[in-house]
Amino acid sequence: xxxxxxxxxxxxxxxxxxxxxxxxxxxxxxxxxxxxxxxxxxxxxxxxxxxxxxxxxxxxxxxxxxxxxxxxxxxxxxxxxxxxxxxxxxxxxxxxxxxxxxxxxxxxxxxxx
Amino acid sequence: xxxxxxxxxxxxxxxxxxxxxxxxxxxxxxxxxxxxxxxxxxxxxxxxxxxxxxxxxxxxxxxxxxxxxxxxxxxxxxxxxxxxxxxxxxxxxxxxxxxxxxxxxxxxxxxxxxxx
Numbered sequence: 092x093x094x095x096x097x098x099x100x101x102x103x104x105x106x107x108x109x110x111x112x113x114x115x116x117x118x119x120x121x122x123x124x125x126x127x128x129x130x131x132x133x134x135x136x137x138x139x140x141x142x143x144x145x146x147x148x149x150x151x152x153x154x155x156x157x158x159x160x161x162x163x164x165x166x167x168x169x170x171x172x173x174x175x176x177x178x179x180x181x182x183x184x185x186x187x188x189x190x191x192x193x194x195x196x197x198x199x200x201x202x203x204x
Numbered sequence: 205x206x207x208x209x210x211x212x213x214x215x216x217x218x219x220x221x222x223x224x225x226x227x228x229x230x231x232x233x234x235x236x237x238x239x240x241x242x243x244x245x246x247x248x249x250x251x252x253x254x255x256x257x258x259x260x261x262x263x264x265x266x267x268x269x270x271x272x273x274x275x276x277x278x279x280x281x282x283x284x285x286x287x288x289x290x291x292x293x294x295x296x297x298x299x300x301x302x303x304x305x306x307x308x309x310x311x312x313x314x315x316x317x318x319x320x
Contacts, residue, residue: 134312191236191297195247
């Protein structure tokens, strides 16, 4: 079965600082991977998805970027954080046998001060 | 485009009360429908799903029936427990997006609090 790891679990960063959040997946190969942000009272917003190494699709314009350096690694980054980047960031992997299902990691709580 | 509308929360119920969380959707084709649950401080977990009209998804005492005629997928449970306190998300997937992925569209979530 698939296992999704995210770290760090929580992060407090000052405005203008860089960001790197990591997501790794076990138990599957060549997965489709997703980054979501959950802001207070706003539900889930799809930020990026990736169908393979080096392939990134962006859903919304923002000061965030994503990279996929390895098959089972998905990284969310920023060069300069904004206050509005605060939220709960979730990584998800598409089901290996049920393609229209997604399975979520434990999330990273980011607070930008 | 696709969209999912859930009833606004928060919803507060007493233990053993009946639960309904309404969900309606807009889609151009024939989507699969999902309910996800998020317990405090955790990621989302798939609760149940239905892939075609009139299918009933069920899990842990929760049920939802795919109603194509009313474009709805309401979540129900006959007797809630304190441990059901969580945020519930309705979602749809219309299948292959053409970009190599199956994308989910989520509702905004409904927070449920169950009090003893």
